[in-house]
Amino acid sequence: MATFNVQVVLAHIYRRPDLRVSLAAGDVSPLAAFELTSEETESVLSLVRDQRSKLEHFAEALTKKRILRLQSFFPLLGACIGDKRWRLLLDDYCRKVPIVPGADREDAIAFFCHLEHSQAFADLTELHLRDLGAIEAGFARAGQPHALQYTAENTCRVADFSRLRVSLDPSASITALNHDPTLLLEWARSGGRSSVAASSELVHVVFFPARLQRRSHLLARISGLLARILGRADGRSSISMIAAEECGDSMSPEFVEALEGTVEHFLDKGVLVCMTEET
Amino acid sequence: MIVPHSALGVGIGYRRELDKAFTSHVDAIDFFEFIGDTCFDEDVLARVTTLSRSMPSVCHTLGLSLGTREPLDRAYLRRLARVIASVSPRWVSDHLAITSVGGMQLGHLTPVLFCHDTVAYMSEKVDEVQQYLGTKLLLENITCSVVLPGAELSEPEVLSLLAAKSGCGILLDLNNLYINSHNLDFDPYDYLRSFPLAYVDQVHIGGAKHENDGSLSDSHGHPVASEVFDYLAFVADRRPAIATLLERDQNFEPIDDVLADMHTAREILARATTLPIRSTSSGEVR
Numbered sequence: 001m002a003t004f005n006v007q008v009v010l011a012h013i014y015r016r017p018d019l020r021v022s023l024a025a026g027d028v029s030p031l032a033a034f035e036l037t038s039e040e041t042e043s044v045l046s047l048v049r050d051q052r053s054k055l056e057h058f059a060e061a062l063t064k065k066r067i068l069r070l071q072s073f074f075p076l077l078g079a080c081i082g083d084k085r086w087r088l089l090l091d092d093y094c095r096k097v098p099i100v101p102g103a104d105r106e107d108a109i110a111f112f113c114h115l116e117h118s119q120a121f122a123d124l125t126e127l128h129l130r131d132l133g134a135i136e137a138g139f140a141r142a143g144q145p146h147a148l149q150y151t152a153e154n155t156c157r158v159a160d161f162s163r164l165r166v167s168l169d170p171s172a173s174i175t176a177l178n179h180d181p182t183l184l185l186e187w188a189r190s191g192g193r194s195s196v197a198a199s200s201e202l203v204h205v206v207f208f209p210a211r212l213q214r215r216s217h218l219l220a221r222i223s224g225l226l227a228r229i230l231g232r233a234d235g236r237s238s239i240s241m242i243a244a245e246e247c248g249d250s251m252s253p254e255f256v257e258a259l260e261g262t263v264e265h266f267l268d269k270g271v272l273v274c275m276t277e278e279t
Numbered sequence: 280m281i282v283p284h285s286a287l288g289v290g291i292g293y294r295r296e297l298d299k300a301f302t303s304h305v306d307a308i309d310f311f312e313f314i315g316d317t318c319f320d321e322d323v324l325a326r327v328t329t330l331s332r333s334m335p336s337v338c339h340t341l342g343l344s345l346g347t348r349e350p351l352d353r354a355y356l357r358r359l360a361r362v363i364a365s366v367s368p369r370w371v372s373d374h375l376a377i378t379s380v381g382g383m384q385l386g387h388l389t390p391v392l393f394c395h396d397t398v399a400y401m402s403e404k405v406d407e408v409q410q411y412l413g414t415k416l417l418l419e420n421i422t423c424s425v426v427l428p429g430a431e432l433s434e435p436e437v438l439s440l441l442a443a444k445s446g447c448g449i450l451l452d453l454n455n456l457y458i459n460s461h462n463l464d465f466d467p468y469d470y471l472r473s474f475p476l477a478y479v480d481q482v483h484i485g486g487a488k489h490e491n492d493g494s495l496s497d498s499h500g501h502p503v504a505s506e507v508f509d510y511l512a513f514v515a516d517r518r519p520a521i522a523t524l525l526e527r528d529q530n531f532e533p534i535d536d537v538l539a540d541m542h543t544a545r546e547i548l549a550r551a552t553t554l555p556i557r558s559t560s561s562g563e564v565r
Contacts, residue, residue: 004348008381010427014389046428054424061424061496062387069386098383107386 009034009044014059015098023048063094066107073108077133081124089120112137287335287369287481287522289545293327296531300538301330307538308334312524315340315371318362331366337481337522338368339450345404345418346377346391356411363412370480371408372417372450375401375438388421391437393430398440405445417480418442419450422458422497439475448480453510454503454526458487458495467510476518484511484544485526500529503540508547515551523548 009031012019022030028041036044048055067090071078078086093114112133115121121133288309291297301308311330315338318324330336342355363371376388391397409416418441420434432440438449451474460467486501503525515521523544527537 004381007346007348007377008383010389011377011380011383011385014385014387015383043428047425050428051425054426057492057494058424062385062389064496066386104386 003040005034005036006040006044009036010047013044013048013055014062017059017095020048020052020055020059024052063091066094067091069104070108070111073105074112074133074137085120085124089115089118092118092120109137286520287337288520289541289548290335290337290522290524291537291541292339292524292526292528293330294528294531295323295326297527297534297537298326300531300534304534304538305333307541310335310337310369310522310524312337312339312526313366313368314338315359315362316342318366319358324362324365328365331368336366336368337524338363338366338371340371340373341388342378343373343404343408344376344378344380345373345401345408346375346389346397347380348400349380351404351407352379356408360412363414368414370415370417370448371412372419372481373408374419374421375434375441376421388423390421390423390425390427392427393432393434393437395431395440398432398437398444402441402444405441405447409445409447415446415448415480417448417450419452419483420455420459421452422455422462424462424494426463433473435470435474439478442475442478447478449475449478450481450483451476451479451514452483452485453507453514454483454485454487454497454499456510457504457507458497461495467506468513471510471513476514479514479518479521481522481524482511482514483524483526484508484540486540498529499526502536503543508543511544512547512551515548519551520548 013023019030023045026045028045031041031044067087070090070093071086081089090111093111097110097114115133290310290312291300291308293301293311293313301311311334313327313330313336318327327336340359343351343359359371374388375391377391378385378388391401405416405418418438420438441447442449456467456470459465460470484503484507485497485499486503487495487507488498488501490496511523515523525537525541525544531537
């Protein structure tokens with residue numbers, strides 16, 4: 001069991017459920033290509049036969065670890081897609097694609113390529129999820145360290161937004177990454193397409209779509225949060241970037257609550273937040 | 280004889296999420312362990328290098344695949360050597376395991392066969408790594424629910440022979456012992472009593488997760504089990520002030536929980552008595 005050929009066979013056994021099924025049934029034909037001695041073949045068979053459940057448990061552990069690593073690159077996408085569908089997509093990838101040689105990042109990029117071409121992903125009705133996945137795959141490609149600070153824990157509230165049809169704005173978020181916070185603030189003041197607030201502590205960015213800017217009562221509440229953000233970062237205690245303009249229109253209470261909660265939650269974690277209401 | 284030790288104290292694995300803790304709780308951290316593979320990223324290497332100027336460090340790697348019966352990946356070694364040169368850790372550790380074979384990346388630690396043949400080829404690879412990196416290499420026991428048939432030796436015997444033959448040290452992962460003894464149903468103290476503690480330079484402690492099927496897995500995200508602390512006390516009584524490192528890869532908050540585990544480990548090390556130690560030729564300490 002210590003020869004190179006046996007080690008290769010074991011690697012295949014750990015990764016391929018079909019091979020485990022064949023060998024458990026006594027079918028040794030899949031081993032022909034590996035040039036094992038009869039003694040080695042018998043040893044491999046005894047492993048599969050005598051420790052089948054342990055072997056399945058171990059193989060499952062391998063997949064779980066891989067999935068955990070993949071999830072760390074796509075926390076927002078995973079949260080928005082939902083646990084059940086997300087797990088199916090990950091399982092499908094891990095079953096069809098052997099782990100990519102090299103670092104986890106390459107595996108994550110390959111996963112999104114696989115996802116983009118899969119029927120399951122094409123069947124998703126929430127089109128903004130494609131943008132979300134593209135952004136996170138972009139983070140993986142760029143090795144953007146701040147983006148990689150997302151964790152399952154600090155993205156839990158994003159699920160609220162998936163129900164409220166809120167998606168990320170790819171152009172805005174990508175443009176904003178690595179910009180100096182003061183430039184982002186100027187951008188916001190200039191009345192650009194989104195209102196933006198940022199702190200210089202890490203990269204805290206909050207985007208609000210133009211439509212949202214008209215909801216002054218909401219923005220007044222949010223501005224309090226933003227003031228705290230900026231105050232914490234550079235000593236400023238208030239901001240005037242969001243103009244108060246009563247319009248009488250109101251957002252749903254659920255949206256307001258989710259927005260406020262998410263801003264607080266993400267900022268406490270020191271991560272990037274980019275949001276645009278889907279129109 | 281009193282077995283010499285490194286006296287590094289109690290440390291924690293560096294993770295980006297723990298950056299603040301390294302500033303705000305620096306008094307609670309005696310040393311840190313960094314993952315060599317993550318330092319192939321220049322930003323991480325710069326951060327770890329800076330940190331290493333303020334406290335001792337040790338390097339842990341995942342990709343040497345010392346158990347594979349094929350030559351070392353020279354490109355990987357070269358990248359690792361650059362990291363070592365920049366950070367200057369006390370030692371480097373990797374696993375008694377296979378992580379890649381024949382160009383296949385397994386993405387996980389998989390077991391080696393415990394036999395004399397394995398000891399022979401692995402000791403050559405260990406020696407080559409130590410020569411190339413110019414630093415001591417430690418081998419760590421892994422978790423695995425599968426026992427490869429055809430074993431001639433026990434895991435402690437394999438590690439003992441490898442240490443004696445190549446001059447490497449051992450990183451004893453007490454959480455892995457806890458998990459394996461539970462999943463494979465053996466007495467952890469029998470294991471510890473047969474373990475070559477004289478070669479142990481470092482121990483890992485960490486949290487395990489109770490899975491739905493009754494098994495344990497190494498989550499590195501839960502509080503350290505009391506059993507693991509009991510093992511640490513057992514080891515510390517026989518190998519005083521052993522470098523003890525908490526592995527934490529998730530659930531970093533509240534940080535007080537993480538610090539509490541380190542505090543408990545520190546108390547155990549402080550309480551440890553120096554028992555009369557007899558080291559056998561195989562490195563076993565009684």
